[in-house]
Amino acid sequence: MAQKDLYEVLGVSRDASEAEIKKAFRHRARELHPDVNKAPDAEDQFKELNEAYDVLSDPQKRAQYDRFGTIPGAAGAGGPYGGVNIDFEDLFGGGFGGMGDIFSTFFGGAAAGGGRQVRKDGRDMGVGVRISLKEAATGEKKEIVYDRLAPCPDCDGTGLGPDGKEVTCPECDGRGRVVTVQHTFLGDMQSATTCPKCHGTGTIIEDPCPECEGQGRVPDRQRVSVEIPKGIRDGQQLRIAGYGEAGMQGAPAGDLIVTVRINPDEFFERDGDNLHCKLVVPMVQAALGADIEIDGIYEDEKVVVTIPEGCQNNQVVRVKGYGMPRLKSDNRGDLFAHIDVEIPKKLSKRQRELLEQLAEDMGEDVNDEKRSPLQKLRDIFE
Structure with missing residues (x-):
């Protein structure tokens, strides 16, 4: 990565805006993701693309890269999540460990073949944030950077293109299910399955948004500030409404569940x-x-x-x-x-005399015979 220009990896100019960088990343990721690209090096190219996006999507890392030509966090410091120590947890089936998993879910939501019904509501997502005991005492505001399916910026989450509209599915007449009749020697057998065209929604989109392919959501890197209240205990959770996985075509989004973990204190x-x-x-x-x-x-x-x-x-x-x-x-x-x-390990002659006098006043026996000649000689010189 250090030998390649990150702007070339994303296919953007050096003065590209944040929105242009995001859009370029999504387009390139669709082409290179192993779920759709079967080339032998597709996974390596996708990782390379993700590393480039990690740097160029962060204003501070991008500024450092533009100035020094180095990749911040390449030696393990910082990483793609802004230096905040976070753990990804699969809470309620909605946690994600990286942009690769996000794209896998995106492709699954777009295709949803085999007559499987599409889940339109967004799922809850979970991250774990580590803080110090002193931060738990004072309360902190932490910025969390994580990957999720976010509302599409081009269609405002509707999934509609410029001339798009939502119409009744002609395959199932809006019922979301289709009935098939099979003729057998026992007679006609009817079975109802999820409509393969609308995937159970009852509607389809004519002229879908090209950016999100009609889903109304796209893979993105999200930044959110979390207010951690003072006095919070280890393992307690904070819920941030609407910051989980975005719903399809304007359906309700899930929530972000932040689990706070407190590191041990030295004192x-x-x-x-x-x-x-x-x-x-x-x-x-x-x-x-x-x-x-x-x-x-x-x-x-x-x-x-x-x-x-x-x-x-x-x-x-x-x-x-x-x-x-x-x-x-x-x-x-x-x-x-x-x-x-x-208890002091070494005593001066004066200190020993005072302790011996104290022992005598308190009626305690002190065995002076166990002291070596060298110890006694040192007392004389002191």
């Missing part, structure tokens, strides 16, 4: 609306008590954890109101700090 662990963290506390502060300041879940937020006098290892200290925000509420959960009392 906090979530439990419902509460947060848990591990806090290392020096043994003196644990014994005497102290106020320790840590970073909260929000940027620039500081949380004071009050360590009680005589705090024990693995003790849990609760700080109210510093957990995750509750969904659709101004309230927050709590923060639980799990204390890990830190």
Whole structure:
């Protein structure tokens, strides 16, 4: 791909508009898709075409390519979906993993041979978006780029050409089904099947739109901004009405189902609306008590954890109101700090003397005989 001009791959000029790039891609994809093109290298050519469209359909990637002549994301960064970490899921039979699958569905909807009834309503589609725990706390607006069958821009989704019109199917007289009679030795046998001409709709289009071949929808790359509310939990779903698969010839479109997945955080662990963290506390502060300041879940937020006098290892200290925000509420959960009392591995001579004096005052026996001569000599020099 790096040795080929992406504009030549799509067959457009370098000053082509976004609409011209989309139209050129659709026309070339129809010619090269393996479902219709049986050439041995059709699949490779289609992938090449799709990679070119990935770059030229994105304003930022196209600008970089025009300036430097390189393909953004060629080494694995970014990719065709704008750098947003998304997973495609087949929710309700309507998810898609790429433009190749979209075209396969498009060709199937256009042909629908064998008397099979055509589904006119668009299906729901599903994508999974990954965010950080901090983004889940603050709420984010994410732009999702995905492939779908979208309303045809040339006919506004009607499927009609310039002089097109929808008429009653002459094959079935608008019933959507045809009755055939078979003469057998047992007598005449009647059977009703889906009309092969209108595929069960009861109508056909005279002079269909050449861009969508009368479907009213075309494969396209869609961009949509998704408002992720603060406090959302892992696995919760957001429904965006009308952004799934477009319906045929103006039929209702499906919805886009966005499943939000939250990546693990390095410091906090979530439990419902509460947060848990591990806090290392020096043994003196644990014994005497102290106020320790840590970073909260929000940027620039500081949380004071009050360590009680005589705090024990693995003790849990609760700080109210510093957990995750509750969904659709101004309230927050709590923060639980799990204390890990830190015992120093090395002591100065003065520190050891103080601890030995403390042990004596508390009536504790300290075995000094186990200390090596080298350790004792180091204490003398210190």
